[in-house]
Amino acid sequence: MTISPELISKVVRETVQEVVARQASGLTAQGGAAAPSATGDGIFTDMNDAVEAADKAWRQYLDCSMRDRKCYIQTIRNVCSDDEALTYMAEAAVEETGMGNAHDKYLKNRYAALETPGVEDIITEAWSGDDGLTTIEFSPFGVIGAITPTTNPSETIINNSIGMLAAGNAVVFSPHPRATRLTHWLIRRINKALGEVGAPANLITTVEKPSIDNTNAMMAHPKVRMLVATGGPGIVKSVLSSGKKAIGAGAGNPPAVVDATADIPQAAKDIVDGASFDNNLPCTAEKEVIAVDSITDLLKFEMLKHGAVEIKDPAVIARLASFVAKDGHAVAKWVGKPACVLAAEAGLEVPESTRLLIAEVPFEHTFVQTELMMPILGIVRVKNVDEAIDKAVEAEHGNRHTAIMHSLDVKALTKMGKKIQTTIYVKNGPSYNGIGIGGEGYPTFTIAGPTGEGLTSARNFARRRRCVLKGSLSVR
Ligand code: NAD
Structure with missing residues (x-):
């Protein structure tokens, strides 16, 4: 039996991706620490630079395969769900924001990392018949601007990153200023791991100093094609008044x-x-x-x-x-x-x-x-x-x-x-x-009541695009 060069290169590629994804979780086969990433860490002084970098990353991401995408999502799950990371995030959130308790935050982060739907959430619909084949595919918006709350700082970033990247987007985060340190730690960690499995640099970005001015600059930037606000009524109103496609996940009083x-x-x-x-x-x-x-x-x-x-x-x-x-x-x-x-x-x-x-x-x-x-x-x-x-x-x-x-x-x-x-x-x-x-x-940490998406997942961060092939490819 002869093995095709394509098959050999496919197996080698998948094996390398798997090994590197394991390393990204902080562990190597020998149990040592993973090598540092050669790519950027996603944190920019200027919001415009953060958006431009995410836009460049998204364009490169378009050339990645669905298999690559799955690997990147798995990489995010890995680096956000090991015990050390979960313990750090839970304790750091309580310390920095002064809110909540570490025990429950550990659980919330774990669910976000392991159970947030990934690429499997974007299912293609199709019609086939005498006139040919028509598909509806979920395609990315491009760069999404995501505003995150103090109450679930890392949970929302993990949950949004998985859903937004699974749909093929890059994301610029605008976190609450009171969760800056933890947000930077998490974004650095994810970008480093993504770099190690060969993902485009800066699929996830943010700024050094989150502020209302920076959030406004992000919302106004023409290369940000969609806004997702998870927070109180003020920020939900802002994104809904932006003139852009927006998802508002606002306050409750259950x-x-x-x-x-x-x-x-x-x-x-x-x-x-x-x-x-x-x-x-x-x-x-x-x-x-x-x-x-x-x-x-x-x-x-x-x-x-x-x-x-x-x-x-x-x-x-x-x-x-x-x-x-x-x-x-x-x-x-x-x-x-x-x-x-x-x-x-x-x-x-x-x-x-x-x-x-x-x-x-x-x-x-x-x-x-x-x-x-x-x-x-x-x-x-x-x-x-x-x-x-x-x-x-x-x-x-x-x-x-x-x-x-x-x-x-x-x-x-x-x-x-x-x-x-x-x-x-x-x-x-x-x-x-x-x-x-x-x-x-x-699970989700962005529940969009005002705009009706409900419990958001990858498909809510995607556009429905129809592709029509006239006359052929129906084999019924
Ligand atoms: P918040 O509204 O104070 O802040 C949320 C985010 O918006 C932060 O990043 C903040 O910096 C930013 N922001 C707020 N006002 C802004 C403005 N005028 N311009 C620019 N940016 C602005 O909320 P919070 O205290 O961090 O979080 C708690 C609130 O979020 C509660 O009302 C809670 O119900 C809601 N929340 C909703 C969901 C959901 O999924 N629906 C999830 C978590 C929290």
Whole structure:
């Protein structure tokens, strides 16, 4: 049997790519450190240079095969999912942003690295028949400008990088200034690994000093063809006003409704697990509970078994409310802080192990109405499930983001789903089941409610292009 030169070169190429991809994860066959990359690290002083470099990278990327693309995606997964990297990212995020807890950040980064859909997400559609063959293929936009939040700094970069590169794009990141160090570390790490497997240099770029001016320069740059904003209402409005194709993944205020038919011990555990996850930072985390009167006492009692502490003293509730929010917005200094730190500031001593502070409050209270992103959960007692659903819809403020309901009544579950119209609706589980952590479905850290893409993945970062061949290639 003769082996063709093409096959030999294919096998050699794939073997080299595999070996280098393993090295990129920080390990060589001998267990030593990988060699440094000969390519740039993707970090530029000037935003225009960051965009130009990404544009050049994208044009080179067009010449890479789908096999190359898969290799690059695997390389990103490898360098972002080893234990050392995950531990570093989790701890560095808490240290630099002052938000969240390392244990849960480790998990979020791991899901982002390993489970974010890759090239398999961009499926070709085809029609074939007497008139020939027509395909719809997902093609890149080119350079995407991605704005990332403080609350999920590395998770969003990993998740966006995999999805955007899988769709054939290059990406310029505009991170929150309070997550600069971690962002630089991660972008350097990914670029170095990509360089080592032969990817074009600067497929992922950013600037030395992230700032609003730099973000604006990125948004205005003609070579940035698509904008993806993950953050609060201000930045979502900015990208939607840019005149460019934009995906807006904005704020939420997820309510959790509990009715009388629910498995209350399970609901209590799920709510504490979800609302305390990463100190309540995720935009998807339970931010308030609307419970029917007949089960509210039992629900609170069960929540205490899972690390919640109930604040009953109206003076302590008032003190806590006085510093965590101002003018209807969370005060950044307290966002993502541990429950015991928040309690101490309000003059209440609670065990360090406290996962969540709960307080029964009126519906109008800031613990219900404000997206606090802190382990503080307002609980509102209502007469019946219909009132609970109406109040949940109101508390969600039309964000169409996330809602949770605990009930065994399918009619009530259906009514809630129809009325609340959220992008994510979790039934009988903790909120993080909705982003693929412990629930079916893939994870994402860019949930586009305002612009309707939902849980974004590679196909949302691509253009649908039709290719028509007249008269032939249908073999049916
Ligand atoms: P943020 O809006 O303060 O910042 C987000 C990003 O936008 C940062 O990079 C910031 O530097 C930039 N930015 C903000 N205002 C800007 C402006 N006027 N001009 C230019 N750039 C601007 O949000 P955050 O505090 O970092 O993150 C928390 C918010 O993000 C919450 O509201 C949360 O619900 C939301 N969020 C949404 C999702 C989602 O997928 N829908 C995911 C994570 C966070």
